Amino acid sequence: xxxxxxxxxxxxxxxxxxxxxxxxxxxxxxxxxxxxxxxxxxxxxxxxxxxxxxxxxxxxxxxxxxxxxxxx
Numbered sequence: 001x002x003x004x005x006x007x008x009x010x011x012x013x014x015x016x017x018x019x020x021x022x023x024x025x026x027x028x029x030x031x032x033x034x035x036x037x038x039x040x041x042x043x044x045x046x047x048x049x050x051x052x053x054x055x056x057x058x059x060x061x062x063x064x065x066x067x068x069x070x071x072x
Contacts, residue, residue, distance in 0.1 A: 004049075007063050009038040011056040025055045 002010070012022050012034075019031035019038070026048075028034065036042040044052065053060045061067045 002065060003040055004044050004063050004065070005038045005040045007058075007065065008034075008044075008052060008056065011058050011063075012038075015056065022055070026051065 008022075012019070017025075019034040023029070023031045023034045026034070033042065037044050049060045049063055053063050056063075059067065
Protein backbone atom coordinates (compact mmCIF):
# COMPACT_ATOMS: atom_id res chain seq x y z
CA UNK A 1 0.00 0.00 0.00
CA UNK A 2 1.30 3.43 -0.93
CA UNK A 3 1.73 6.29 1.50
CA UNK A 4 0.34 9.78 0.96
CA UNK A 5 3.82 10.95 0.01
CA UNK A 6 4.25 8.17 -2.54
CA UNK A 7 0.88 8.99 -4.08
CA UNK A 8 1.83 12.67 -4.31
CA UNK A 9 5.08 11.65 -6.00
CA UNK A 10 3.23 9.46 -8.52
CA UNK A 11 0.69 12.17 -9.35
CA UNK A 12 3.40 14.83 -9.66
CA UNK A 13 5.49 12.69 -12.01
CA UNK A 14 2.48 11.88 -14.17
CA UNK A 15 1.97 15.61 -14.63
CA UNK A 16 5.64 15.98 -15.55
CA UNK A 17 6.28 18.47 -12.77
CA UNK A 18 9.42 18.95 -10.72
CA UNK A 19 9.31 19.15 -6.93
CA UNK A 20 10.07 22.85 -7.30
CA UNK A 21 7.07 23.37 -9.59
CA UNK A 22 4.72 21.58 -7.19
CA UNK A 23 6.15 23.57 -4.28
CA UNK A 24 5.40 26.84 -6.09
CA UNK A 25 1.86 25.74 -6.95
CA UNK A 26 1.29 24.80 -3.30
CA UNK A 27 2.73 28.07 -1.99
CA UNK A 28 5.86 26.58 -0.41
CA UNK A 29 9.10 28.56 -0.57
CA UNK A 30 11.29 25.65 -1.61
CA UNK A 31 11.12 22.11 -2.93
CA UNK A 32 12.56 20.66 0.29
CA UNK A 33 9.12 20.43 1.88
CA UNK A 34 7.79 18.47 -1.11
CA UNK A 35 10.87 16.24 -1.02
CA UNK A 36 10.38 15.47 2.68
CA UNK A 37 6.67 14.71 2.17
CA UNK A 38 7.37 12.39 -0.78
CA UNK A 39 10.14 10.58 1.12
CA UNK A 40 7.94 10.13 4.19
CA UNK A 41 10.18 12.26 6.42
CA UNK A 42 7.42 14.81 7.08
CA UNK A 43 3.75 14.02 7.39
CA UNK A 44 1.42 16.13 5.31
CA UNK A 45 -0.85 18.32 7.44
CA UNK A 46 -4.46 17.20 7.19
CA UNK A 47 -5.43 20.72 6.11
CA UNK A 48 -3.23 20.32 3.00
CA UNK A 49 -4.81 17.11 1.65
CA UNK A 50 -7.56 18.89 -0.31
CA UNK A 51 -5.25 21.60 -1.73
CA UNK A 52 -2.72 18.94 -2.82
CA UNK A 53 -5.50 16.93 -4.47
CA UNK A 54 -6.81 19.98 -6.35
CA UNK A 55 -3.37 21.05 -7.57
CA UNK A 56 -2.53 17.49 -8.66
CA UNK A 57 -5.92 16.90 -10.32
CA UNK A 58 -6.86 13.97 -8.13
CA UNK A 59 -9.05 13.31 -5.10
CA UNK A 60 -8.34 13.50 -1.38
CA UNK A 61 -9.51 9.87 -1.14
CA UNK A 62 -6.84 8.79 -3.62
CA UNK A 63 -4.09 10.65 -1.75
CA UNK A 64 -5.22 9.10 1.53
CA UNK A 65 -5.23 5.62 0.00
CA UNK A 66 -8.97 5.11 0.39
CA UNK A 67 -9.47 4.52 -3.33
CA UNK A 68 -7.25 3.23 -6.08
CA UNK A 69 -8.39 5.46 -8.93
CA UNK A 70 -6.23 8.48 -9.28
CA UNK A 71 -8.12 11.11 -11.24
CA UNK A 72 -11.27 13.00 -10.34
